Amino acid sequence: MIALVVVGASSGAHKASKAPKAFKTLVFGTASDPVVLDGALVSDGESLRVIDQIFESLIKLKPGTTKVAPGLATSWKTAGGGKVWTFALRKGVKFHDGTKFNAAAVCYNFNRWYNFKGAFQSPDATYYWQAIFLGFHNNESSDLSPSLFKGCKAKGQYSAQFTLAKPFGPFIPALSLTNFAIASPTALKKYGADKAEIRNGIFTPTGTYGFKHPTGTGPFKFKSWTVGEKLEIDRFAGYWGTKAKLGKVIFRPISNNTARLQALQTGEIMGYDLVAPQDYGAIKGNSKLKLLTRPAFNVAYVTLHQGTGSPMNDLKVRQAVAYGLNRTGLINSSAYPPGAVVAKEFQPPQLFGYAKKGVKTYNFDPAKARTLLNSSSCHVPCKVDFWYPSAVSRPYMPDPKRNFEVFKASLEASGFDVTAHTANWRPDYVGKVTNGTAGDLNLIGWTGDYGDPDNFLGVFFGTFSEQFNFHNNQIFNILQKARTETDQAKRVKLYEQANKIIMNYLPAVPYAHTSPALGFKKTVNGYKPSPVSLEPFALVSIGGV
Amino acid sequence: MLRFVVRRLLLLAPIVLGLSILVFLWIRALPGGPAEALLGERATQARIADVRHRYGLDKPLPVQYWAYLRTTLSGDLGQSIASRRSVTSEIAQRFPATIELALAAMIFAIGIGLPLGFLAAKWYGSWFDHLSLVGSLLGISIPIFFLAVILKYVFSVKLGLLPSIGQISVLIDLKHPTNFYLLDAVIEWDWSAFWDVLKHLILPAIALGSIPLAIVMRITRAAVLDVQNEDYVRTARAKGLSPLVVDSRHVLRNAMLPISTIIGLQTGLLLSGAVLTETVFQYPGIGSWITNAIFNRDYPVIQGGILFLAVVFVLVNLLVDISYAILNPRIRYGR
16 A cells, blocks of 8 residues: 555656756755854854855865965965964955955954954854954953954955954964855845844844845855755855856755765765764765765874872873773774774874874883883772763764773773773763863863864863863973964974974873765765865866766 | 633643643753753863853752743743744744644545545454454554654665655745645645655655554444444444445444544644654654754753643644534533
8 A cells, every 4th residue: 555655656756857957956965954154153064064155264275175275365474473464355356245355344354253242252152253362352251361353454455454462373274264254244234143132041143144144255155045944055156266066055954864874875965974984885885876085183082181199190101001002903993984093193194283203102012001000100900090971972982982992901901900980971071071080091082173283282282271180381382382373384393393292291192083974976076075174065066067 | 611621721721831840850850951052062161151150051940940931931932052043933834844744644544544444344354354453453563763764765765766855855946935835835836846745745644644544443443343233223224225325324424433533632643743753754843853952952942842742732632622522412521
């Protein structure tokens, strides 16, 4: 009976029927709808993916890398010891509403963010502004630090001058963030982008700008958004650069991973992000599909907490842990998807500042670990408390319990007596790790936001933190110097030096970088996976068109 | 009758109040919290504390509940953390999809279950009767989730006959004046869209309708068996009425009372319980929305959505009771 009903109704259920003739349509499966299409107000990947196609920043990244390149700014120079930055802006650029892109528009955007008030100063509203520039013109909370950004002035039509409170080395890479993309001031004002309130405890934009009228300079312009069904962007024929090869991109929210895979198999979507490792085989084994991997931009590590009375205060014990963790065995096991590599430093290898040589490595060596322990303050069996999170999967740590079990076994073979502890990821586990109460050892990791080592090393070891609980002025000073240095060559050297010192000092042991994967129809060409997920759909074509 | 309805409506208040307390406490007993959900991965303890303070999440539970109750009573179910839209407007957008799916599933269940049950009773003890009983047992026993996965795998992924997800193909532009997509397609006079929406309904409706189908079939069979041995049916036959007239006017009409009750109850259940089917087929109704909210810790949606479904369930039950009273004049409520 069921078969009769189904067969009777079938007639090619999901064939494209209304695609534009000249340019093709790409249907891309997303994990959810965006929150709002205003880059300043979001931090989630699905919002940023769409915003990145409609808007552009002053700086962009070369596709597939974290190397900066001219975006809406064609060149830039610094003066005043790194406190003043002047950007030469691209001429002949128009916003999707037909208004002109110029220095006044750039400063309008930056000054808008700098002058955010009330609800906009909530950390959930402006996460990235606060992460990079710390505070606002008038901070309304004592938790906010003074702003690093001090103002933007138009110097003529196509030159914008920024003033910072102090030199900030990662300033240029940070400007490549989609959160700092330039929007049409006319549209921002017309559609109430600055209207928002805290409604029932949730930051809620109340204007229509971010839902119906996002207006940038990008190769695609916003067309429509039906929440839960689809979001459409159309090719912008007036784009200043190489125009999009596609006529339209439709983002279709499909929250379930298996449903996304099946939709790719049936042809209801042509690509999707964050393929589950268990689905790699299904995509690779299908002659019509292909798997693309994104360069690794994360790190999984074991914290070695140097708390009062902890054996981790002794460098020899920390070295013994490093030799006692079977990192290669874990990464080569089925616990990690293909493409994962053993981490040797605390930043991804393709990021500048990665020390290619001269870094101490720690291959699994139980005998050496035991020898080190017996010459340390914690003889065999050295008792350690080891924490891992339960009921969670992170891109850099798909199965924490499995990681823990592999490490426990290898540490016990290396002379440690491991006591297991676990807690739920949020809020207990992460809270315990960050406030330094998750034992001597714990499993944790990080995914980077933008292409600068400060976003890795600076976050972990730039200053004292309860998580690691160590004071090493040599490390702190180098990382602070690298943070304020504006000469790129000098920064590279400082981070290389920092990586070497850190791997000697061992405040933690890095063990994995993983590469998230995307699934596509084989007919989709030109999609270049980016380590920071900034992938221009303008380069994509279907079937060679 | 009026007294009965009023009494039932008054009973609704303590039920909803009790439910609101349960849901409120349950949400707060879950690991994690709204502040963590709002800030996501990168939350530091200081930021979490800041957000908790800003949004009053550090206040005592009774104070928080009172604030929640006040806004809820004013018809405001809060804002979704994920979409920043009001829960009420999301319900208004998604509930029509759930109703459409529930109705399609019931049409499937009644359209097949009723004739099957009737014929099984007519041919009582035959191979057809036995086969129907086994079939209905299977219908009740197979978990909906499993059936949905199998249907989708076979008819969408393997055979490519029907869509695997959603309510309408993304390449079709259909305006949504009512959010009932079939109705919208009719209003827009877009028959290709109508056909497309219908195709998206088939597999979820079959999966969701499988249990009601089995129940309707069994109840119909039992009711018809019961009625066809009544004196008045024997009299009708003795009068020489044709079997068709006897069956339609005397047997089926009288058997409809328990059948219509069960149909009402099942519809109420489907309206409030299409969670699994909607999730498997990514059908954008209330069920999949709440499931996502649970995974994303979208507390206002979980809170508002569950409360809304509970009220729907209670109201549908009330309607069933009222219709029962209307259909069966022998029942005297409130006496």
